[in-house]
Amino acid sequence: xxxxxxxxxxxxxxxxxxxxxxxxxxxxxxxxxxxxxxxxxxxxxxxxxxxxxxxxxxxxxxxxxxxxxxxxxxxxxxxx
Numbered sequence: 321x322x323x324x325x326x327x328x329x330x331x332x333x334x335x336x337x338x339x340x341x342x343x344x345x346x347x348x349x350x351x352x353x354x355x356x357x358x359x360x361x362x363x364x365x366x367x368x369x370x371x372x373x374x375x376x377x378x379x380x381x382x383x384x385x386x387x388x389x390x391x392x393x394x395x396x397x398x399x400x
Contacts, residue, residue, distance in 0.1 A: 329386070331394045337386045349379050 329337070353375050357368065380387070389395070 338390045
């Protein structure tokens with residue numbers, strides 16, 4: 321039996337959730353941010369860039385535990 325992650329999610333579950341977040345969640349987040357900025361009126365380009373960069377980093381912070389170690393080999397799989 322492999323070691324349990326501190327998040328309680330298995331490696332396979334974290335891989336699946338990371339795909340859902342990247343393929344569904346991120347595009348929805350982008351559309352939402354662009355829509356809200358358009359409703360508020362177009363700010364100066366430097367402020368708009370700053371907002372997009374800041375929010376582009378901010379969206380991933382709550383999901384950091386899901387993405388941690390996903391690109392590595394499965395720790396629960398036996399090494400041959």
